[in-house]
Amino acid sequence: MSSSRPGNQLPFLLLATFRSLIDELHVRLAERGHPDLRPSHGFAIQMVSRGGSVSDLGRRLGVSKQAASKTVAGLEGLGYARRVASVTDQRQVEVQLTPRGVEALTLSGEILNELREECAAVVGEREMATVEDALARLGPHDATEQFLGWLGT
Template sequence: MSSDPPGFELPLRLLMGFRVLIDELHAELARQGHPELRPMHGFVMQAVGHGTTAVELGRTLGVSKQAAGKTIETLERAGYVERAVDPADTRRKLVRLTPRGIDALGRSARIFDTLRRRWADELGEDRLRALEADLRKVTPADLFRLDTPGWFGTL
């Protein structure tokens, strides 16, 4: 009998590490004035970037145009994105981040830095750097793989 943990534990531990960080991020974002944001919203706002359409957003996220549109509506009602006519093509509607959306992303970046420092304090900076280096070896170089929501799919 092997003393190695079962193979299924690795992806679950990685997922739980992700979940712990994301849950802590959203708890702090709520304390800082962004209680309505959900994990999916971070992917969406990153994908919106400097402006995109619902079709392009859906393609980037790996979801339907309708799913992207519903999320855009939610974020628009909460003041994180706005729709505007594309100056290059007046038939197209661009989705852009509002100052509130930009603020949320900036706060997220700072909170992630704080969370990383906490992990470094818990594990040791050298061990955390080694973990990050090892994960870089076994994962694709494209750090912002925004199609994760579509990859999870629906039931």
């Protein structure tokens, strides 16, 4: 069965849906006490939660160490992250989430679960599962880091 849509619409349909979900995520985060978070902060918070240095964060986000340092400074200013001396090497500085950062990450997961359920309510659980399964087969298994670097985040 062939679609009546031209192939060039697929990336835009995916992007529009992604954008809609992320925009709504941030509306709800703002309502729940995190009005200053932006999508780029969310990506960075996810990568900070994996542990490591500013350089590690830069590699994960696909940006320079200087850009990662600026991102960390922004997260520090908002109270989501902090730099601490490494427990294994005192010359090394690691980036950690603060309790506020952990809260934002946890809330993001909860809200994304809500949004997924709302999408399923629109198209039906069976179709939602079909879409998710198809997307999982079409994309790389753990492409989060590559995706973020591609975005230039």
